[in-house]
Amino acid sequence: MKRLFFAFLAGGLFGAGLMISGMTDTSKVQGWLDVFGNWDPTLAFVMGGGIMPMAAAWAYARGRKPIMGGTFPAPAEPKVGRNLVLGSILFGMGWGLAGLCPGPAVASLSYGGWPHWLFLAAMLLGFAAAPFVRTQLDSAVPAE
Amino acid sequence: MNAIPIDWILGLCGGLMIGLGGAVFLLANGRIMGASGLIGGLVDGTGRGNTAERVVFLLGVFLLPVLLTPVFRIDTTHASQNVIVLIAAGLLVGVGTRLANGCTSGHGVCGMSRLSLRGFVATIFYIMAGGLTVVLFRHILGVI
Numbered sequence: 001m002k003r004l005f006f007a008f009l010a011g012g013l014f015g016a017g018l019m020i021s022g023m024t025d026t027s028k029v030q031g032w033l034d035v036f037g038n039w040d041p042t043l044a045f046v047m048g049g050g051i052m053p054m055a056a057a058w059a060y061a062r063g064r065k066p067i068m069g070g071t072f073p074a075p076a077e078p079k080v081g082r083n084l085v086l087g088s089i090l091f092g093m094g095w096g097l098a099g100l101c102p103g104p105a106v107a108s109l110s111y112g113g114w115p116h117w118l119f120l121a122a123m124l125l126g127f128a129a130a131p132f133v134r135t136q137l138d139s140a141v142p143a144e
Numbered sequence: 145m146n147a148i149p150i151d152w153i154l155g156l157c158g159g160l161m162i163g164l165g166g167a168v169f170l171l172a173n174g175r176i177m178g179a180s181g182l183i184g185g186l187v188d189g190t191g192r193g194n195t196a197e198r199v200v201f202l203l204g205v206f207l208l209p210v211l212l213t214p215v216f217r218i219d220t221t222h223a224s225q226n227v228i229v230l231i232a233a234g235l236l237v238g239v240g241t242r243l244a245n246g247c248t249s250g251h252g253v254c255g256m257s258r259l260s261l262r263g264f265v266a267t268i269f270y271i272m273a274g275g276l277t278v279v280l281f282r283h284i285l286g287v288i
Contacts (some may be wrong), residue, residue, distance in 0.1 A: 003172075003173055003197060004196060004197060004200045006168055006169070006172035006173050007169065007173060007197045007198075007200045007201040007204070008200045008201065008203065008204040009165075009168055009172075009204065010165040010166070010168040010169035010172075010173075010177060010201060010204065011165065011200065011201035011202060011203065011204025011205045011208075012165070012204035012205070012207065012208040013161050013162070013164050013165030013168065013204075013208075014161075014162055014165035014166070014177060014179075014201075014204070014205050014249070015204055015205035015206060015207070015208040015209050016158075016161055016208040016209065016212055017157075017158040017159065017160070017161030017162035017163075017164075017165060018158065018162060018205075018209075019158070019208070019209040019212055019216065019218065020154055020157060020158035020161065020212075020216060021154060021155045021156075021157070021158020021159050021161075021162065022151055022154060022155055022158065023155075023158065024209075024218070024221055025218070025220075025221050025222060026221055026222050026223050026224070027221075027222035028151070030278055030282070030288070033271070033274040033275045033277070033278040034275070034278045034279070034282065035275055035279075036279055036283060037278075037282065037283065040151075041152070042151050042152055042155040043155070045152045045153075045155035045156040045159060046155045046156070046158055046159035046162070047159065047252060047253065048156065048159060049155065049156040049157065049158065049159020049160040049161075049162070049163060050159040050160070050162040050163040050166065050249075050252075050253040050257075051163060051253060051256055051257040052160065052163055052257075053160060053163035053164045053166070053167045054163045054166045054167055054170075054253055054254055054257035054258075055257040055258070056167065057163075057166065057167035057170050057171055057257075058170070058257055058258040060171065061170060061171060065174075066170070066171060066172060066173060066174030067171060067172045067173075068172055068173050068174065069174075070174045071174060072170065072174050073174065073175070073176055075258065075260060076245075076260065076262055078260070078261040078262065079262070080261060080262060080265045083243050083244065083245075084243075084244050084245065084262055084265060084266055085244075085265065085269055086240075086243060086244075087239075087240045087241065087242070087243025087244025087245070087266075088240065088244045088251075088265070088266040088267075088269035088270040088273065089240070089269050089270070089272075089273040090236050090239055090240030090243065090244075090273075091236065091237055091240030091241045091244060091247060091270045091273070092240070092269060092270035092271065092272065092273025092274040092275075092277065093233075093236050093240070093273050093274070093277045094232070094233040094234065094235070094236025094237035094238075094240060095233075095237060095248075095270060095273075095274045095277075096273065096274035096275065096276070096277030096278045096281070097224075097229055097232060097233035097236070097277055097281060097288060098223070098224055098229060098230055098233030098234070098237075099222070099223070099224075100223070100233065100237070101179070101180075101237060101241075101247050101248045101249075102179035102180040102183055102237065102241060102247050102248075102249070103179035103205065103247070103248065103249050105179075105237075106179070106183070106202055106205045106206055107205050107206065107208075107209050108209070108221055109206055110206065110209055110210045110213065111209065111213060111218050111221070112221045112223055113221075113223070115221075115223035115224060115225060115230055116221065116223060118227065118230045118231065118234070119223075119230045119231075119233060119234040119237075120234065121234065122230065122231045122232075122233070122234025122235050122238065123183075123234040123235070123237050123238040124183070124187055124234075124238065125234070125235060125238060126234060126235040126236065126237060126238015126239040126240075126242070127180075127183065127184040127187040127188060127238045127239075127242055128187050128188060128238075129235075129238070129239055130184065130188065130238060130239045130242030130243060131188050131242075133239050133243065134242070134243055137243075
């Protein structure tokens with residue numbers, strides 16, 4: 001139960017932060033990406049603001065255990081593979097097209113109107129299709 | 145000297161809240177706050193072991209903006225009304241983030257803050273791909 005409380009608290013901070021920071025405004029996200037247009041640096045402040053508490057949390061986590069037990073997630077192997085690069089490129093294309101990524105897509109549902117619901121539906125379909133795409137990709141051209 | 149734009153200050157404040165949410169999720173529950181992974185795991189079944197934690201987190205992401213709406217009203221998110229753009233973008237974000245194992249929150253905020261190589265590489269690629277997509281579809285094709 002306490003675990004769920006912390007999950008709700010974390011989600012609430014995340015959702016409120018996304019809303020307040022302007023990251024659910026697709027014009028601000030596309031404005032950040034649009035270096036040849038009217039460039040909007042807001043996203044850099046958001047990313048910087050997000051990284052600071054997170055870096056402190058990682059530093060604090062060293063040699064400790066999570067409050068609810070278990071262990072902290074080990075760092076992923078520093079392996080940069082095809083799927084990481086290709087996936088990030090595909091993600092970036094979708095991010096640029098609509099100005100939305102998974103977090104803001106959920107945070108904005110209550111006030112964004114039908115385009116946000118349509119984007120979410122397509123994104124969920126993409127999530128469902130991803131394991132199949134990964135398998136096809138790995139069998140056609142082995143990643144490593 | 146000009147005043148710092150309010151959008152940058154809100155961006156930083158919202159960003160700090162996002163990072164605080166990530167810190168709570170990490171230090172309390174020992175989990176990485178990655179939106180694509182948390183939602184994607186519900187869709188493709190890989191998150192079956194902790195469904196409730198994921199659902200409650202997402203409930204927080206959705207609900208806090210609802211509660212904030214009376215004091216922090218957002219009239220428009222400037223989202224595209226182009227059905228094809230929205231569907232294509234959603235599919236790309238869905239497949240891409242799962243293939244890359246993370247998005248702006250997981251690789252960007254949580255990954256880069258622990259100096260993860262994969263986090264930096266992913267972030268560089270999705271920002272570059274997003275930038276090129278905006279240039280192509282906004283300035284050359286005029287679709288978005």
